[in-house]
Amino acid sequence: MFQVRIHGRGGQGVVTGAEMLSIAAFLEGCNAQAFPSFGSERTGAPVVAFCRIDHKEIRLREPIMEPDAVIIQDPTLLFSVDVFAGLKPEGYVIINTNKTFEELGLGEFAKKFRPERLLTVSATDLALKHVGRPVPNVPLLGALAAASGLISIDAVAKAISDKFSGKVAEGNIAAATEAYNIAKSALETANA
Secondary structure, eight states: OEEEEEEEETTSOHHHHHHHHHHHHHHTTOEEEEEEEESOOSTTSEEEEEEEEESSOOOOOSOOSSOSEEEESOGGGTTTSOTTTTOOTTOEEEEESSSOTTTTTOHHHHTTSOGGGEEEEOHHHHHHHHTSSOOOHHHHHHHHHHHHOSSOHHHHHHHHHHHOOHHHHHHHHHHHHHHHHHHHHHHHHHHO
């Protein structure tokens, strides 16, 4: 089972991101489950959503305490919430920022993980460019697809089309695809 925990703030599409990830996994022939955890439901409050993906039936219903991947939609949460709690040693970390792990003050933390599993992507910038709104969830799904190989960018695009329509779907697909390509390029550089 592959488990993803998504951290962000209310209004950033955290819950929608988890739902689209589960749809993409389902489209790839997997079983999937997505669910949120709210502390406060106001815009800007910390929000966590979870997604489980497996090739067999998923019976677990509790929050994900030991994720295989964490997606951090808002880097201001890095030092106010324990976003890395329980992250497995082989885990993936994808952060919405244009800074490096070193610049974020996470240089020592990053040394514990494989460099090709650590990504930063300016997802908010990509969302603004393609969708016109600062909602980083979809570009980060594109980056996760590139990093993990768990789902394809085609499945992400189809999940977006299932959730949205018209120009919103087109913009989100473009944002996810650009993030996917940026992540693939970064991974090739890390592996060189």
